[in-house]
Amino acid sequence: MEERSARERYKEIQELAHQYPVQLLCDLARVSRSGYYKWIKRQTSSSPKQLEIKISRKRSENVIQE
DSSP: OOOOOHHHHHHHHHHHTTTSOHHHHHHHHTOOHHHHHHHHHHHHOOOHHHHHHHHHHHHHHHHHHO
16 A cells, blocks of 8 residues: 655645544554644645745836836
8 A cells, every 4th residue: 555645645634624533534544743744734834945036026027017
């Protein structure tokens, strides 16, 4: 049987988190709760490079619109 990656398991937990306790889901998926929350944080935060790209795109959009 093929093992799912932690990322795949985190996504499944995220989908079910509104129905079941996160700790229970993490236990069943055999991942740490702290690892899951760190994954969530990485999904929502932008790195400095990502922010730079977003700013550059916004500037380009503004120049095109003017």
